Amino acid sequence: MAEPLLEEVFKTSGVPTHTFVAPSEFPRLRVALRTAGRGVVIEGPSGIGKTTAVTRALDEIGMTGSAQILSARVPDNVEYIAELPHTTGFGVVVVDDFHVLPLDVKKALADHLKVLADAEDPRSKLVIVGINRAGDALVRHAPDLAARLDVLRFEVEPPEKLEQVVRLGETALNVKLSAAAQIVTAAQGSFYLVQMLSRELCLAEELTERQDDHVNVTASYSSVKHRVMEQQESRFGPVVRKFARGPRFRPSGRANYLLLLKWLAESDRWDIVLREEIARHPEHRRSVGQVVDKGWLAGHAAADDIAEILHYDPDGNVLSVEDPQLVFYLRNLDWQRFPRALGFENVELEHEYDFALSFAGEDRPVADALHELLDADDYVVFYDLNEQARIVGEDVEAFLAPIYASDSRFVIAVLGRRYGEKRWTIFESEQFKERFDDGHVIPIWDKDARPTRFDGTRNIGYLTFDSAADPHDEALRLVTVIKEKHSQAMRDTTGTPQIQLDIDSAIVADDPPPSAPAPGVV
Known part of the structure; x- marks a missing residue:
């Protein structure tokens, strides 16, 4: 018998021969495959050894000859899979990568599994292989299927199983991997990863086949990790980013x-x-x-x-x-x-909302347009109409208070002609009045609002809107400045050099603004 080659021992595709270790669920799998007609679902993470285990189990119970393994990633296979519900006596069919099948095919297979189980048909058996919760997906499509399936969950394998893979490989190659324990830990329960990392350790010392004399492989795990990460960066890096x-x-x-x-x-x-x-x-x-x-x-x-x-x-x-x-x-x-x-400036944000809108009902058109534009750019905006389900049945003041006081990075106060006369605008402004000093309130005045005795923003830069103009057009002009204000605040938070804020449409004046937020905002 020829001495085994490295790729035949630590295998990263196909069924291992020298290093096959039965998964924890292997005995149940054998029984499930032998049970006539009853559907079998094998679910678990990629690379955990599901398809390998099915192939090996079918071989051990003598069913390999009547079995077909079809992949949902192969177009020709998908066509055949879609015809299974209309076919009889098709033997054992293993549908791999079930989770990527079209929805209508999944539903048809779920219905057919019920038919096969009820008939206990010994001539047809479906085995579904997919990533985690493949069984849940089938049951969603056919709720009464749950009692008609054997669902085997191939979870992360215990360390002793992975250690056994390494020992079998060491014996086959006549080597000893010094970093074996680190490899097992890094593989985190994956048969695939323990095979791949063990193979890389051997390659690091140019060991490509069984050694005549016993060899200690002393390559460090850290060097192998660095090499693997470099390889994977070229493969995954652009897509992950x-x-x-x-x-x-x-x-x-x-x-x-x-x-x-x-x-x-x-x-x-x-x-x-x-x-x-x-x-x-x-x-x-x-x-x-x-x-x-x-x-x-x-x-x-x-x-x-x-x-x-x-x-x-x-x-x-x-x-x-x-x-x-x-x-x-x-x-x-x-x-x-x-x-x-x-290129992100701040990931662990301290505020639940980027902006909270405060406005009187008469100014809802411009507030709604601001919300729509900010929301479309992925900002998280507190807008009352979005929160109706959460507000109903709650103490409204207790619900709103923290949002305006601290849970939003900025409060956008749309200060129309009746802002200071409305109950909820008065309440909201009481919550955020202390935030003027921190620059966390963005006042937007109605240009025609009459001055009032409540002048709390004499020295605060503000924007204006025209309540008689098209609300969307007004919001488009305003939102440019609002977003840049947010960006500058993020740069300030992370210590990134500030970029001068362009506030061509903002007004910073010595004269009192034409309106004010509300009674009590001083």
Whole structure:
């Protein structure tokens, strides 16, 4: 027998021969595959060994000859998969990468799984292989399917399983890997990663086949890590940066997509359920929730290059890694420096909102236009009509007070002719009156408002609007200055040299402004 080559021992594709280690769920998998008609769902992170385990189990129980393994990533295979619900006696069909199938095909397969299970048809068996929560996706399409499936969850494998892979490889190659323990830790439960990193250790010392004499491989893990990260930077770097910047990058933005990647890198699993992550990070509830709820994440993740390495399921609210090497790359990024390298000025923002709008009902048209323009640029804006569901049944004053007092970076006060006469504008202005001194209130006066005795902004720069003009046109002019004000504040916060604010449409005057925020703002 020929001596094994390195690529035959530490394998990064295909079924391992010298280094196969049965996953924890392997016994249950064998039984599930033998059960006539009943559907089998195998879910778990990419690279954990799902397809390898299925292939090996089918071989061990003598079903390889009647089995077909089809990939949802191969167009010809997808056509065949779509015909399965209309076919009888097709044997054992393994549908790999189920999560990337078109929605209508997923639904049809879910319905057919019920038919096969009820009939206990020994001539047809479907095995679904997908990333985490593939079973949940099937049940969403067919709720009564849950009792008719065997769902096997291939989670992260324990260290002893990965250690066994390394030991088998060492024996096959007649070597000893000095950095084996570090490799096992870095692989974080992935059979694929432990194979890849072990292979790289051997390559670092130019060991490409079994050694006649026992060899100690002394290459350090840190050198291998650096080499692997360089390789992966060329592969993943541009796409990761594209995803992290988002479709509308702003240096002063909230880096919502970057935060999603960071949460994914920090997860014990290789996917995250966004509603759970947002609950764990309430300070980002508004900003990240916004890109999810408005469908911006779904659109961004659907780009071809991004979809090759990340998968977003909007129905299940799940963001998953498609490639185990990407997991390694994300977990080993320098997350302290990475945001700045992308051009973000401040990621860990201290305010829930970028802006809170305060206005009287008569000035809603211009307030609505301001909200629309700022919202379209990914700013998080407190606008009363967006919060009705949260306000109903609550103590309104207790709800509003912190938003205007501290939870917004800036208050935009639209100071129309009746601002100081309205109950809620008086209340709101009481909350933010102390923020004038810090420059955190942006007054926008109606140019025709009459002066009042409440002159709290004699020395404050302000903008003006014309209530008789088109609200959208007025907002377009105003929002340019408002956004630059926000950007300058972000640069000031992070210590970046300031850029002079262009306030051609602002007025800084010695004379009193024509109106004032409200009684009590002094």
